[in-house]
Amino acid sequence: MTIAVSILPEQQLATLNAAYRKAVARKRLRLSVGALLFVAALLVAAIGAEVNLRTLFTYFGNFISYFDRILTLDSGQRVWTDFGEWFWGWRKWLHLLGETLLISYVGTLIGAVFAFALNFLAAENTSPGPWLRFAVQRLLEFARTVPGIVFALIFVIAFGLGPMAGVLAIAIHSTGALGKQFAEFVENADMKPVEGVRSTGASWLSCMRFAVLPQVSAGYASYALLRFEINVREASVMGFVGAGGIGMELIVAIRKFYYSDVSAILLTIIATVFVIDIATGWVRGHLFGKEART
Template sequence: MTISLSSYPPQQIAALEAAYNAAISRKRLRFAAGLVVFIVLLIVAGFGAEVAPKTFVEKIGNFVGYFDRILNLDTGKRVWTDPAEWFWGWQKWLKLLAETLLLSYVGTTIGALGAFGLNFFAAANLSPHPALRFVVRRSLEFCRTVPSIVFALIFVIAFGLGPMAGVLAIAIHSVGALGKLYSEQAENIDMKPLEGVRSTGASWMSAVRFAVLPQVMPGFASYTLLRFEINVREASVMGFVGAGGIGQELVVAVRKFFYSDVSAILLMIIVTVFVIDICTGWLRGRLFGSEQRI
């Protein structure tokens, strides 16, 4: 079977090529113009923020030099040549690291429960009343806008030094962050099951229970595990304001210029975060299946 392809006259082909080239040129011109505007705005923003490239170039050696110092023992040797001297306080640091993990776990759990209870009122497709949605959304914004370390400082003043201030700070910030993520997850559900449940005369609570929760729970669990990983890093900084955990020992080492201690504590925190990331990834795979994560 022979198939004949229609051919266009050379003049028409030339006209089509010219139109195509003109369209491509316009796209490239718009891209170039947008890139120029972006660069100009970036430069203006840099001047407004008093970013000094000259200072960065001149002082970058101090940054590199600090990392060189924290990898040296007091004897002048590299830290990996004498691990026993490097991790001389590992028992105390592990105890404080465990306190940090518990602080993060409790704060994340309280925050997740609070976000779970509020997110349905913040979702545009589920909230019973616009005024209630407005109030809940603004409350969640307040919780996540104020830095957690500021909350920790306030609670340290109120309740004194210790992990309690860190737990409360992480919990409040987690409510705001997870509440936002949960509500967006709820807004993207398939509305047909919800409409079907409502058509039976079911209450708002029953509609959420039977039509919404089965769709959003995998996403809620995934966001919660991610938030726990983030909160471990947050809790490591809480010690800078006396809210307990390994961060309290880290800030002491920084202030007293115990360079090798700084690197040892940082390494322990980094390894802990690596392990948590691997474990939460495995747990997500067990909960939802590897196929749904690809």
């Protein structure tokens, strides 16, 4: 089978080549200017934030030596040579880790419930009125903008040391984060079923229940599971301010220079997060298909 290849006249071909080279040159110029602006902005930000590379390289050895110390037992041997000595407090740590998981679970559950109740009011296509939408959106912004550890510190001052402060902090922060994500799901929903349900004389609540909720429920559950995984890490950090869980034991080990305990507790937290990540990914994939894992 033969294929005919047409060759343009030299003058026309030269014109096209010149136009192509100009287009490539313009694109390269834009990329170069963009790169220079990015570097300039990065330098200005570094100077404004007082990032000193000399200090970084001067004291970087301290950072490395700390990891060397937390991987060394009091006897001078490496931690992996004696697991019994390394994980001497595993029963206590597992108990505190269980408390951290419960704090995360209860806080995520409360936050998901409040986010579910508020997201329909915050979504542009389902909110009953603009002023109500504005108020709910600002409320959710406040809840997710203030760091969870700040809420935890406030609640520790109000209610004392313990898990309650951690639960309340995670619940408020999860309400803001999940409320925003849930509202975006609703705004991307198909509104034709809502019009069909409304044409029957159904109330606003019925429209949300029968027309919108079936479209977004899978996304709700998937992001709630993902938020639980994030909150496990959040709860571990909140223990630093006395909000319960294994974070309280970790900060004590850091302050008292129990180096091997620091590495053992960190490894326990990391392994737990790995397991939760795998488990929640499996649950999302099993319930909602492989697309929910990505």
